[in-house]
Amino acid sequence: MARRERADKAFNATRALNLPDKEVKLVLKHLLKLFDNNWEPIEAEDYRALIDAYFELKEDKGKDGCENAVVEHGESSSLPRRLSLRGQEDQVSSTKGSASQVSSPKENAKRKRVWENAVVEHGESCRLPKQLCLRDPEDRASSTKGSASQVSSPKENKKRIVSLQQGVTFLNKRDSSSSGCSNSCKKPEQQPVTCEKKRSIQIISDITKGTENVQISLVDATGKKQLPKFTYMRDNIIYQAAYVHISLARLADEDCCSGCSGDCLSVPIPCACAQETNGEFAYTAEGQLREEFLKACMSMKLEPQEDHFVYCLVCPLERSKPEKCKGHMVRKFIKECWRKCGCNMQCGNRVVQRGITCKLQVFWTREGKGWGVKTLQDLPKGTFVCEYVGEILTNTELFERNSKASGDERHTYPVTLDADWGSEKILKDEEALCLDATFCGNVARFINHRCFDASLIDIPVEVETPDRHYYHLALFTTRDVKASEELTWDYGLDFNDHEHPIKAFKCSCGSKFCRDQKRPAVQVSL
Numbered sequence: 001m002a003r004r005e006r007a008d009k010a011f012n013a014t015r016a017l018n019l020p021d022k023e024v025k026l027v028l029k030h031l032l033k034l035f036d037n038n039w040e041p042i043e044a045e046d047y048r049a050l051i052d053a054y055f056e057l058k059e060d061k062g063k064d065g066c067e068n069a070v071v072e073h074g075e076s077s078s079l080p081r082r083l084s085l086r087g088q089e090d091q092v093s094s095t096k097g098s099a100s101q102v103s104s105p106k107e108n109a110k111r112k113r114v115w116e117n118a119v120v121e122h123g124e125s126c127r128l129p130k131q132l133c134l135r136d137p138e139d140r141a142s143s144t145k146g147s148a149s150q151v152s153s154p155k156e157n158k159k160r161i162v163s164l165q166q167g168v169t170f171l172n173k174r175d176s177s178s179s180g181c182s183n184s185c186k187k188p189e190q191q192p193v194t195c196e197k198k199r200s201i202q203i204i205s206d207i208t209k210g211t212e213n214v215q216i217s218l219v220d221a222t223g224k225k226q227l228p229k230f231t232y233m234r235d236n237i238i239y240q241a242a243y244v245h246i247s248l249a250r251l252a253d254e255d256c257c258s259g260c261s262g263d264c265l266s267v268p269i270p271c272a273c274a275q276e277t278n279g280e281f282a283y284t285a286e287g288q289l290r291e292e293f294l295k296a297c298m299s300m301k302l303e304p305q306e307d308h309f310v311y312c313l314v315c316p317l318e319r320s321k322p323e324k325c326k327g328h329m330v331r332k333f334i335k336e337c338w339r340k341c342g343c344n345m346q347c348g349n350r351v352v353q354r355g356i357t358c359k360l361q362v363f364w365t366r367e368g369k370g371w372g373v374k375t376l377q378d379l380p381k382g383t384f385v386c387e388y389v390g391e392i393l394t395n396t397e398l399f400e401r402n403s404k405a406s407g408d409e410r411h412t413y414p415v416t417l418d419a420d421w422g423s424e425k426i427l428k429d430e431e432a433l434c435l436d437a438t439f440c441g442n443v444a445r446f447i448n449h450r451c452f453d454a455s456l457i458d459i460p461v462e463v464e465t466p467d468r469h470y471y472h473l474a475l476f477t478t479r480d481v482k483a484s485e486e487l488t489w490d491y492g493l494d495f496n497d498h499e500h501p502i503k504a505f506k507c508s509c510g511s512k513f514c515r516d517q518k519r520p521a522v523q524v525s526l
């Protein structure tokens with residue numbers, strides 16, 4: 001979207017609250033400067049940052065003579081100083097603000113009510129968590145606390161401005177390396193710096209460091225959380241011992257479509273790459289999953305039949321009790337066109353391999369689930385959101401990692417690649433693979449679990465190799481999802497498996513179908 005168009009949209013949002021374009025424009029200008037011209041954090045939560053900054057500027061003008069800030073920044077307008085400094089104990093009062101510039105607390109409260117109402121009128125009150133629209137009571141209380149002893153000097157004001165700039169992190173410089181792997185989150189200098197004694201919204205504007213098609217922001221509106229330590233990776237990568245056999249020779253000519261050109265979906269008779277999905281492509285021309293296919297995948301997952309399972313004689317996942325395999329679901333696969341195919345990259349049967357295109361955001365959940373992922377745009381049913389990316393480990397390696405790990409290092413992010421164990425000879429521990437996103441992964445590592453009625457479903461996707469002990473695990477929407485909704489998927493946990501070696505979380509998914517309702521904390525990894 002062009003800058004002009006984005007600005008118009010921002011004004012539309014603020015006009016709904018009767019905010020004057022002229023003043024909003026100045027605030028917008030400052031925010032763009034702060035965010036290094038990245039619109040995403042400004043547009044997130046229906047322009048919450050912009051609206052907050054506007055009101056906070058108003059309050060500042062009323063309290064502490066914000067003109068000092070203006071002068072020191074050499075700007076012709078006031079700086080939305082408290083954008084990132086919420087709940088400060090040291091909010092100051094001042095005699096400097098001129099009456100004409102100042103909104104009374106009453107007026108501010110009124111405007112905030114208008115904002116609340118506007119949310120309701122848009123019918124989105126349930127999707128816009130209130131605490132994201134309005135500062136929490138603690139903050140509001142502190143912002144009215146000005147006392148004589150708190151009056152700040154121009155020098156102190158200047159200090160505060162510096163704090164503001166430190167309170168927000170911008171990790172949006174493009175990483176030109178083509179590896180798809182960035183270690184941004186490990187470098188201490190790239191962590192947001194928060195001010196002592198102050199609570200800042202912490203924002204990383206792009207956790208992917210430019211490795212994805214889209215930027216993915218991380219926002220901690222509480223300003224209190226330790227930022228996750230992991231290495232962002234766009235693609236799976238072998239840790240050490242895993243054997244993933246990718247070669248052109250393994251791709252049989254009859255399973256590819258070298259005779260195709262352009263878009264395979266546009267020809268009347270589907271090519272060889274649709275064989276896997278019963279002669280019909282899994283995707284529609286609009287890029288979503290075909291209704292029928294999605295329905296079949298969901299019903300397999302939600303109502304698994306006995307014949308959907310295979311049982312190992314000696315299960316690599318049940319090493320502590322080898323006599324008992326719980327069964328592995330044999331899943332439906334999507335097969336995408338690839339290197340030997342004659343079609344182009346825009347072919348409708350190349351969705352997952354083109355990567356993330358949705359606007360996503362990592363945020364701190366309120367229900368005690370830790371970080372979560374939300375969409376910043378409406379997503380139709382069957383939309384590809386992202387794949388689950390991690391280090392490719394053998395089961396042996398995962399066991400080793402788990403046995404060494406303790407406390408925070410526990411591996412709560414592994415996914416077993418067992419979707420096709422039934423068609424192969426039983427794999428040994430050294431052969432069976434899983435994806436571990438504990439240290440390295442993509443945005444999917446932040447997606448939380450929800451029992452049964454999750455908004456996403458994981459579907460195995462064959463891309464580079466027909467050898468299905470390795471495949472991609474792609475997440476698609478199970479229904480229409482609204483902007484601002486948290487994205488969840490059903491990890492498929494058995495919360496009653498008290499013997500599972502990995503103890504895990506007490507589920508707070510909030511689903512009325514929650515499988516973990518009747519018992520205290522139990523088990524498990526993904």
Ligand SMILES: C[S@@+](CC[C@H](N)C(=O)[O-])C[C@H]1O[C@@H](n2cnc3c(N)ncnc32)[C@H](O)[C@@H]1O
Nearest residue numbers: 369370371412445446447448449505507508509
């Ligand atoms: C793949 S991670 C998801 C991201 C995680 N919330 C974080 O902060 O990094 C899985 C972990 O998230 C937490 N989690 C996920 N879904 C949950 C739920 N429904 N209830 C409680 N905790 C959950 C658990 O700690 C789990 O081990």
